[in-house]
Amino acid sequence: MGRRHKRPLPLLERVEITGVAAEGKALARVNDKVLFVPFAAPGDVLDVQVRRSRKQYMEGEVVRVHSLSPMRVEPFCEHFGTCGGCKWQHLPYEKQLEFKQQQVTDNLERIGKLDPGLVKVYPIAGSDKTTFYRNKMEYTFSNRRWLSRDEIDSERAIDEVEGLGLHVPGMFDKVLDIKKCWLQEDPSNSIRLAIKEIALEKGFSFFDLRANEGLMRNLVIRNTPDGQVMVLMIFGQDDPEAIAGTMQAIHQRFPGLHSLAYMVNTKRNPSMADLEPVIFKGSPFLEEHMEELVFHVGPKSFFQTNSLQARVLYGVIRNFAGLQGHEVLFDLYTGTGSIACFLAPKAGKVVGIEYVDEAVTHARSNARLNSLGNTVFVAGDMADVFDESLMDKEGYPHVIVTDPPRAGMHPKVVKQILQSGAERIVYVSCNPATQARDAELLSSRYKVVKSQAVDMFPQTQHVENVLLLKRV
Ligand SMILES: C[S@@+](CC[C@H](N)C(=O)[O-])C[C@H]1O[C@@H](n2cnc3c(N)ncnc32)[C@H](O)[C@@H]1O
Secondary structure, X not given: OOOOOOOOOOEEEEEEOOEEOHHHEEEEEEOOEEEEEEOOOOOOEEEEEEEEEOOOEEEEEEEEEEEOOOOOOOOOOOOOOOOOOOOOOOOOHHHHHHHHHHHHHHHHHHOOOOOHHHOEEEEEEOOOOOOOOOOEEEEEEEOOOOOOHHHHHOOOOOOOOOEEEEEOXXXXXXXXXXXXXXXXXXXXXXHHHHHHHHXXXXXXXXXXXXXXXXXXXXXXXXXXXXXXEEEEEEEOOOOHHHHHHHHHHHHHHOOOOOEEEEEEOOOOOOOOOOOOOEEEEEOOOEEEEEOOEEEEEOOOOOOOOOHHHHHHHHHHHHHHHOOOOOOEEEEEOOOXXXXXXXXXXXOOEEEEEEOOHHHHHHHHHHHHXXXXXXXXXXXXXXXXXXXXXXXXXXXXXOEEEEOOOOOOOOHHHHHHHHHHOOOEEEEEEOOHHHHHXXXXXXXXXXXXXXXXXXXXXXXXOOOEEEEEEEEO
């Protein structure tokens, strides 16, 4: 058999960008195919080099700009165009909200087969803070940082190859050295820059992501709206002297940290789930407040990453749940139980289900901390544990709140909801497509009556949506 020669991928000229698509990309239609282009905006006219071509779609890279969309605004971050963090900062915030709202209604119509005219769709709740809104950032050390085209093209020698920052999208071994990140309030940037300086001064090795070796591996910075800060260092080698030296130097530069901790990860995979944190100085947790509740957030705890918008989101959930005080409420995919705890004062009983054991332990301690005696947390896979015997034991739900991961609910879970007899379902989702799919699957017994999107992640394409479904 002769070898098949690959045809060169085309350069498409004067392509007009017409919309936005998943993963923060923009799109155009060229010869009956969809073309996805990163960092473009509707209204741009561009020459695009196709980098990948499939039957239904193409992906390309901008090689020449003919004209930029009048919709555009100047990106505020020097790393825009390379960093995967804030891909929509070239769009004005009102447009970002409009596109997010559109994404929700399109999915409800197309996948959920709903007539949006029959659903009360509330305007998306925008975020007051559109920068510096995250309470957690995870950075990676790299011994070979990503070099910009200018750096490569210039004849100058590169004097600093180490980097501490965020991954270039889709590249596990490429880390962009971040000078200023616009996602987390200071002292986040000063801490990251100082820790890099400490590591360089001490001559410690930055992690080699291919060979899987090096001392300085990851850095997690968490903070709260009240100004508490936690620094968690992850070391790639178990070198007590170097670890103590680094931690002491961080403590000296930032004596006011609420919590300073570290972990050692000598495994290949970067997951922290099975690592034990060591508290070097201060408290083992930060305190997040929501109305009269307090949540302890430890080095590994999950907590909604936009604290202020989490309050808005939970307010919508509580409003849609319409609790009178006597109801049995099931909180499916409860995580560390924050929705369950938030709703417990308004319900008769709350049953939270979650498959990460550690999260369930946190959920129980959050409930204890807030004296919420009417909560029960069950650990296990939703498809297995949310069944008749659980409902026989804990009571049949009047209201179900469900907040599944991006993939949506397992068909067995959908089936169980259909058989639960619940009057109302509040469906919280970070993926409007799977949410619309599940709403359709529930439509034999439940009708979508309200929809409210909440913007948890300004400057990105991500949208959180809450649906209220009522039994018909
Ligand atoms: C989107 S998060 C919800 C977090 C939580 N409701 C909150 O607001 O903090 C989804 C949760 O579902 C859990 N999860 C994912 N798949 C699961 C499954 N098959 N069974 C049980 N829990 C699951 C994840 O561990 C995660 O905590």
